[in-house]
Amino acid sequence: MMNKYYKNNSMEMPHKMLVNFIDNNPDVKTVIDLGCGAGKDSRFLAKRNIKVTAIDRVDVTNFLYKGLEENERENINFIQSKFSEAELPKSDMVISYDALPFVKKEVLPEVIEKIYNSLEDGGYLLCDFWGKKDSWYGDEKTVFLEKEEIEELLKKFKILKLREVEQDGETALHLIKHWHTFWIVAKKI
C-alpha cells in the first residue's frame, strides 16, 4: 500500500502554484521540501537548478532522484527525519504540501516556529492545511483546522495568500474524495 502510494505519487506533476511561484520569483535559490514524499516538487526545483533539502521520515530515495541527470541529482540533499527532529538549514523558501496535516496538533506550533527560524528574512512558506469539510475529517492521525487556527499558527508571517478550496478529486491511490484545502503563501517579515 505504502509503496503503491509513493509509486503513484512519483508520477504526479509538481504543484502548479509552486511552478507559478518559481516562474515569478527567480531569486529563490534554496528550498526545504518538508515531507517531500516521492519528490515531485523537489525534482521540479532541482531541474530549475535550485538547491533542495528534501526531508521525510520515510526513506524515499528509491523515488526521489528518478529521471534526474547527475547535475540535477546533486541539487537534492535528502534527510530522513521527522520534522520535529530535523535540523533545518537556512533557506529562501520552505514548501510543505500535503504533509503538515500529519503533524500532531500539539506539535504543529513548534514545527511552524522551526520553519520560521530556518527562513532567511523575506523568505517564503508555501504549504497547505486541510479543513473540516474534507472527506477524511475525523481521522485521528490527521489534523483539520479552521481558517482562524491557521492564521493564529502563522501569526509571525505575513500571509500573502490563503485560498480555501473545496472540490472532489482523486487521491494518489485513485480514490475519489472531497478535498477541503487551505493553500498558503506566507512571507517571513
Ligand SMILES: C[S@@+](CC[C@H](N)C(=O)[O-])C[C@H]1O[C@@H](n2cnc3c(N)ncnc32)[C@H](O)[C@@H]1O
Ligand atoms: C501525502 S505525502 C505528500 C508528499 C509530497 N509533499 C507531495 O505533495 O506529493 C506526505 C509525506 O510527508 C511525510 N511526513 C508526514 N508527517 C511527517 C513528519 N512528522 N515528519 C517527517 N515526514 C512526515 C510522509 O512520510 C509522506 O511522505
